[in-house]
Amino acid sequence: MNMRPQGPRRRWLWAIAVGTACLLPVGASARQAPASGAAAPAPTWQAGATNVARIESWRFFEPPPGGGDPRYTFLGDRLRLDLRGRWRRAQVTLATQYVGFAGLPERASGPGPLGVGALYFDQSGRRENAQQLYLRYANVRFTGVARGLDVQVGRQAYTSGAEVPSGVPKIEAVKRQRLDARLVGEFEWSIVQRGFDGLRVDLTRPAFGVTGIAFMPTQGGFARVAGPTITDIVVAGATVSSRSSGRTPRRTQVQGFGLAYSDHRPVTQRPDNQAQPAASVDIDLFTAGGVVVGAYRSGPGEIDVFGWTAWQSGDWY
Numbered sequence: 001m002n003m004r005p006q007g008p009r010r011r012w013l014w015a016i017a018v019g020t021a022c023l024l025p026v027g028a029s030a031r032q033a034p035a036s037g038a039a040a041p042a043p044t045w046q047a048g049a050t051n052v053a054r055i056e057s058w059r060f061f062e063p064p065p066g067g068g069d070p071r072y073t074f075l076g077d078r079l080r081l082d083l084r085g086r087w088r089r090a091q092v093t094l095a096t097q098y099v100g101f102a103g104l105p106e107r108a109s110g111p112g113p114l115g116v117g118a119l120y121f122d123q124s125g126r127r128e129n130a131q132q133l134y135l136r137y138a139n140v141r142f143t144g145v146a147r148g149l150d151v152q153v154g155r156q157a158y159t160s161g162a163e164v165p166s167g168v169p170k171i172e173a174v175k176r177q178r179l180d181a182r183l184v185g186e187f188e189w190s191i192v193q194r195g196f197d198g199l200r201v202d203l204t205r206p207a208f209g210v211t212g213i214a215f216m217p218t219q220g221g222f223a224r225v226a227g228p229t230i231t232d233i234v235v236a237g238a239t240v241s242s243r244s245s246g247r248t249p250r251r252t253q254v255q256g257f258g259l260a261y262s263d264h265r266p267v268t269q270r271p272d273n274q275a276q277p278a279a280s281v282d283i284d285l286f287t288a289g290g291v292v293v294g295a296y297r298s299g300p301g302e303i304d305v306f307g308w309t310a311w312q313s314g315d316w317y
Contacts (some may be wrong), residue, residue, distance in 0.1 A: 162176075
């Protein structure tokens with residue numbers, strides 16, 4: 001089955017349809033309108049700043065004689081400035097991010113990059129004063145659009161697997177270690193990171209939660225220029241997660257997911273070991289699967305259970 005849409009407009013329509021289709025059978029009735037003449041609450045604004053400085057010291061595998069230098073130390077710094085506004089049924093998030101490096105290695109390649117310092121230097125071309133300033137987030141989240149239905153539009157964060165909290169701290173710890181961003185995430189280990197431009201829809205019910213997405217990722221990771229939207233990539237899909245509906249949290253959380261990935265960026269060669277030329281990326285994949293995460297009391301401690309499975313189909317060139 002060829003899943004490739006034709007043209008940017010059809011690709012966006014296809015992505016939005018996939019990301020929200022699972023919400024249609026569930027249904028959601030509109031909330032009762034507020035009483036006539038009721039005064040809307042005044043908006044509240046909150047500003048914040050987060051700075052992360054990281055020193056990385058690398059001793060990569062020794063290359064053959066004449067290769068690059070695998071030993072180096074560099075500094076990376078990330079400063080994010082946030083502004084958040086909140087109304088009764090809307091939330092606005094704006095954030096700008098600065099990233100700078102010092103001491104990037106000039107001779108840490110050969111053969112291939114000897115650690116991430118070589119990747120940062122290859123993209124920036126500078127040992128000192130390698131820096132960027134870019135838009136990190138700019139989105140609006142509308143809450144209570146219908147009963148239990150929230151819609152978020154714009155540049156936003158997204159971590160697959162973390163859509164619905166379980167209410168059990170140990171389950172959440174296992175999810176952070178084993179599940180979060182296993183398929184889609186913000187490349188948080190990189191100083192630069194990335195975001196997603198598009199649409200997210202959340203439907204909450206007492207026993208489960210459904211999240212549908214339709215995104216185009218931004219440049220990031222080790223990119224020379226972070227922030228621009230990669231319009232040739234579309235990620236869309238949905239996740240259904242069980243949730244605790246009573247005072248006693250459930251000790252097991254079950255998830256089911258389906259994600260479609262379409263990539264048609266211009267390239268000169270296929271990214272495999274066949275060295276075949278290509279005018280553009282030609283990848284359309286669909287991945288579906290399920291997750292079981294549990295934390296059960298056993299004597300003085302707990303037993304953790306984690307299971308993840310996926311099935312994938314589609315076109316690779």
